Each structure stands twice: as C-alpha cells, then as structure tokens.
Amino acid sequence: MADSTLTSPNAITYPLEDIVGKVFEGGVRIPDFQRSFRWQWEDVRRLFESIVRGYPIGSLLLWSRPAKEAKLSLGALTIDAPQTSEALWVVDGQQRLTSLASALSDAGSRDTQFALVYDLAKGTFTKSTNDEPHRVPLPVIFDLQKLLRWLSEHPESNDYFDNATRIAKAIRQYSIPAYIVKQQDEGVLRDIFDRMNNYGKRLTRPEVFSALHASEGTHGPPRTLEDIVDHLDTRFGFGELEGDTVLQAVLARRGPDVTRDIRAEFSSERVSREFPDETRDEAYRKGEDALGLAVAFLQQDAGIPHLGFLTYRYLLVILARFFGHHPTPLKRNRKLMRRWFWRAALVGPGSFSGSTPAMRVLGSQIRPGDEDRSVQSLLKSLEPYRIQVQTVEHFRSTAASSRMLLCALWGLRPRSVLTGECYEQSAIASALEGRRTANDIVHTLLRRDAGEQRSHAANRILLLGDDTVEDARNRFANPPIDIPPTTWTTVLESHALDARLSKLLGSGQYGEFLEARGSKLNGLTRAFLMAQTEIQFEDTPPLDALDLDDAVAEEATDDDDA
DSSP states (O other), X not given: OOOOOOOOOEEEEEEHHHHHHHHHHTOEEOOTTSOOOOOOHHHHHHHHHHHHHTOOOOOEEEEEEEEOOEEEEETTEEEEEOOEEEEEEEEEOHHHHHHHHHHTSTTGGGXXXXXXXXXXXXXXXXXXXXXXXXXXXHHHXXXXXXXXXXXXXOGGGGGGHHHHHHHHHHHHTOEEEEEEEOOSOHHHHHHHHHHHHHSSOOOOHHHHHHHHOOOOOTTSSOOOHHHHHHHHHHHHOOOOOOHHHHHHHHHHHHOSOTTSOGGGTTSTTXXXXXXXTOOHHHHHHHXXXXXXXXXXXXXXXXXXXXXXXXXXXXXXXXHHHHHHHOSSOOHHHHHHXXXXXXXXXXXXXXXXXXXXXXXXXXXXXXXXXXXXXXXXXXXXXXXXXXOOOOOOOBOOTTSHHHHHHHHHHHHTOOBOTTTOOBOOHHHHHHHTTTOSSSGGGEEESOSGGGGGGTTBGGGEEEOOTTOOHHHHHHHHHSOOSSSOHXXXXXXXXXXXXXXXXXXXXXXXXXXXXXXXXXXXXXXXXXXXXXXXXXXXXXXXOOGGGSOGGGHHHHHHHHHHHO
C-alpha cells in the first residue's frame, strides 16, 4: 500500500491568466471522484463579477501527480492533453476552474451556459446578444490583442477604452490562492475531498437570506427571519415557524415564484414588480404583517389553533401572499378563503406534483389590487381536483389527515376532565412551546388493553393543563361526583365521547369502545370538513363584484349560503 502520510500542502498564488493557461494546455485534470458540473449561467456571471470587483473567490486545492495523454472534456471545452509528470488534479475548485476556462475561451463560450459579454457602458456582465453596442465577449476581453482589434472595429466604443483595458487587466492578473498536495495514494485525496464537502453544517437558505439581506433597521433594530419567527410566536402562540416557511412567505408576498434566486432579491437588477419601491426594512415588516394576518386567519376563521394542527405549511405561504396584497378582505371573501383553505388541504400538494409547484401555481392566482378575482381564481384552481374526506385509522401527529382530526376535536371546544372548564388556546401554546407537532398533548388513552388498536386514532385523547391521561381514563370510565352530571355530559361530548362509550370503557369492553369511538371520530371529522369547505354552496363573490343586473339573484344565493 502506498504511504498515506501527507506532508504540509505547498501554498502558491496563480495569476488567473496562468492557471487558465494550464487548463487550456491540458495541465489541469479532474479526478473521477469529483462531482459533475453543477453551476448555472448566473453562478458563472457572479464569479466574474466578484473577480473584477477584487472579491475573494476562494482557494483551490490541487493534487500534483502524473497524468497520461488523454482527450479531456471540461465544461464546454474539449482538450487534447499530453502526457505529463506533474499534472494538477482538482480536489476543490472544479466549478470555478471549469467556469473560468469555458467562459474565457472561444470554443467554451459558444455554450450558452458560459456565454458572457461585458457591457462597457453599464459596467456589468450580461448574456450575449447580437448587435448590442458596447458589449465585448469575454474571450475578447481576456486576450489583449483581440481586445485592441475589437476596439478598432467598434469606434463607437472608443470612449470606453480605459474601462475595457482596466477590466481586461483585472481579469488576467487576478490572483487565485492554491494549495498543492503531493500524494500518491488516491484514497487520501478522496478522504480530503469528502471532508471538505461534508464537514461542518452548511447554511440553510433562510440563513443565507438573513445574512445577505438583513433589514436596514430604519424602524428599529435590523430584522432577520429569526426575528419574525420570535415575534409571531410571542404574539399569537402559534408555535415557532420554520425558517423556510417564513422565507417563502416573505418572498411570496413580493412575487409568486418562491424558488427565485434570493441573492439578487433587493438588487437593482431584480426589483419586485409588485413592490418596486420597497426597501429591505419594509419587506421584512410587511412580510411579518402578512404572516401575522395569515396566522390570525387560521386561528380565528379556519379553526387551527397551533402550527401542530396545520395540515400543510405551504398553505400558510399562500395565505401570507393573499393577506400581503389584501390585508382587510371583505367578510364574504374571508369566508370564501376559509372554504378555499380547507378544500386545498383536502386536495393536497400531490395534485400539483408537490408543495413547491403548488405554491407557484396557487400564488400566481393572487392578483395585486384585485381581491375578488384573486379569491375566485384560487377557488377555481381547485375545481379540477376531487375533494374527498378520508377516514383516519392510525394516528400520526405529522400526517395531514390526523391533523384534520385534531382540528375537528378542537372545534368541539374540549374541556378539562378535572374542572369542566374549556381549554384555552394559550394552554396549547404553553404545552407545545418549542414543538412543531401536537404529539405532546395527544395522549394514548388505553395502553396494554388496546392490543393491536393501540395506535388507532380512537385511542387518542387531547389533554391540556393539569389533566393527565390517568385522570381522563378513570373519569371517562367512572363519571366523577365533583362535577354536575349535565356538565360532565358536556365534557364527554367535548372529547367525542358519550354515555354509551363511557359505559363500554367502564365495563372493560375495549374493542367495542375503540370501534365505536373510531366511527364517531370519522363522522366528526367529516362534519367538520363539510362545514369548513361548504362544497354544497355556490362560491359567489361579494355583491360589489357582481353585475348590477344579477345583484338581486346573487344576493339571495349569498343569504342562503351565509
């Protein structure tokens, strides 16, 4: 086995012109353990933008070892590489070197992925277009002789001579630090590659967004997405939203495509078409406001007290976009939005091929400045799909169907088995602090006695405050004497129980109890969802949105549907 001892890497600095020249000559090779090229055109553009600004672009890690004669494919380049005793094999820096060599060569720049031109008038890199004045292809910029020839052929650009030569010099002479390792054992290099690409926790997309775009703080201290999470949890007790959800909501309010490049969100190159004059500080504040209105809607209108009861989080993003543009919807539209929300929950993201496509499709239905049309478009977007209520057998706190059941149970206004008083939403917030599911407040009523039905939804009970599962089990089986019978009947009903179920439980008929309660829960869930979706009614818009000739007829429909 080859010696795996690794001596200290040799540090060297390459002018960009020199390292790219080595690529063209075939002196740079890509080991087979490297990943395929993944960068997009925008990544290449940003790389060259960093170079001309003098920003660091990171160091290279190169492996010095012999290489055989070969025909190489590097990005958009094909290179006839000769045999050499000291080729430089790229351990870290493949994407950068491939982009540099491809974009700076005539052959490579023919590929649209690497085709860049420099606009001398605007001082920016952009895509190549025909017959645009003052735009120099990158391979021309890179070669001084070609650049001088191009300037002589384009006299209209002579005023930019100094700028052109400055950019050319900045690119050619840009210094790139590199570490060169001399090691014969490829296994050691594979280990280095794995460590460099997997050690440490990578920044999440929300963390990158907050780092790049912290608000200016013109209305108090600068805000981040984490601040929005904390503020909303403190204000509504809805639970700590995930950073991804908050980021998507902030982005969705400004435009329906939440997958867009976040790095340019507030740059002059990408001004929000819906809020063109908005500052970062305003985007954070109004994004938080929109999310707050969406959370309030869920709690007050849709019967969802906490994040752990929410079926799909992408629906919260759509609601934030809606309330971001229509913060005070008409009463009728608010009711229609409740219907839409629960219908969308029943349709599920799978109908749109996933949550991300669903956000894009549904978000595009919301029109700035047109509340009625936005609501009607959202409702119509669900018409092609079947809305069907599924039964819940096994309970899983992360499953959408189980969360629908929890919302139905919460709709009964459950009461304490000790005091008979209704649970408050604040008790949920307290019990689920730091939690994103409701698992901690949904208890297993029967343990050993339930047998194979232990995990069934019928064997679950929602308890808050000082109530324990032992209290519930004992009192459900044996009605307490410290609570009046009429009140106790109300307590039982608030947990989807009744006198018959209590008797089955008290007599040890657990199988019959679970079967009967399961049937009761499925009926409860169906009734809850039918009441929320109101699919039996017409989704007529508010009267103000209707033609005057139809106003009387539609008003009657609206009254029947109220």
